Amino acid sequence: MDVVKCRVFKLDAFTNQAFKGNPAAVVLDCPELDAEIMLAIAGELNLSETAFVWPEKKGFRVRFFTPGDEIPLCGHATVATFYLLWRLGMAKEGMNKMISKVGELDILIKDKKVWLKQLPPKIIGELNIEELKSILGVKELVGPALAMTTGTPEGIVGIRTFNELMNIKPNMETLAEFSKENGIIGVYVYTLDSKFDAAGRFFAPAVGVPEDPVTGTASGILAGYLRLTDKLTKDSYIFEQGHALKREGKAYVKFEGNYPWVGGEARIILEGQLEF
Incomplete structure (x- = not known):
């Protein structure tokens, strides 16, 4: 079996200080993985959330895993993901689109903050x-x-x-x-x-x-x-x-x-x- 190599980042979200806020991992450049492997990676990284990201024509598809399960949406990992994508020049200042398990969601990047439009409470x-x-x-x-x-x-x-x-x-x-x-x-x-x-x-x-x-x-x-x-x-x-x-x-x-x-x-x- 060929060795799979992916870029992985760790970010602290909901803060601008190191070692504060909520840590999340973001995995980029991976091929399509099955849920069992993504869950194993989340367990290995052992943070509350790991986001797996794939660029698509209309935005970015993101799946979220805790060490124990896949969840449909995660706020702090979304902030971490799109802040990283913006810093890497992959996401743009202004409006972006995230394709998640709860559907397509708008993401706004403005003044160094990432904003996630959630569904009505x-x-x-x-x-x-x-x-x-x-x-x-x-x-x-x-x-x-x-x-x-x-x-x-x-x-x-x-x-x-x-x-x-x-x-x-x-x-x-x-x-x-x-x-x-x-x-x-x-x-x-x-x-x-x-x-x-x-x-x-x-x-x-x-x-x-x-x-x-x-x-x-x-x-x-x-x-x-x-x-x-x-x-x-x-x-x-x-x-x-x-x-x-x-x-x-x-x-x-x-x-x-x-x-x-x-x-x-x-x-x-x-x-x-x-x-x-």
Whole structure:
């Protein structure tokens, strides 16, 4: 069998500082690979997300893998991917197109930020808040606890203070089971006790990610949740995340009608070659 060689990069997304924000791997120049091999590569690179990219006539086709599964859409890996493509001269300043498992999505590159146009936030179910209290190891949560999607199904619930948010210690095994039972990839817990609009933590052990530093899809969901529940109705938001992992970053959300654009900065950390 011929040796396959691909370029691989590591970037930190939702930050302009090295070793902060959310790390992602981006794999370029690979032939079409089957899902089993891409999953093995994601496991080998061992980051929360690895994006595989193929240029096409109308844009870039991207598939996203955690170390445990393929997911339809990932915000921070999208920011990392298109920041890299822009820096390499492959994507252009302005509007670009991403072909993903959730369909064709618009990507805007402007002022060193990458913006992903997500689908309108949609409530797909209600979650048992008492069960979540037990799983997260907390006495109180702020409801409603909802399952929502802007392309990737996730749970969302509130907590009163930033200190309480930092002290959450989930039972990861039980949370993975809960997520699978409710058709979500994980649970995002937010608080309005923040120097920005909100702070959050995202736990996704069901797809091999105990805690994600800064989550783009969850940021779009949070903005939609705050609007739909009339907790904080705005056209643009800034959310902070990553403190518990010492990987602080910021996600920006702007609404165009019902469509959230989720944006952030990125930083290239590593470049290498993958051979197998």
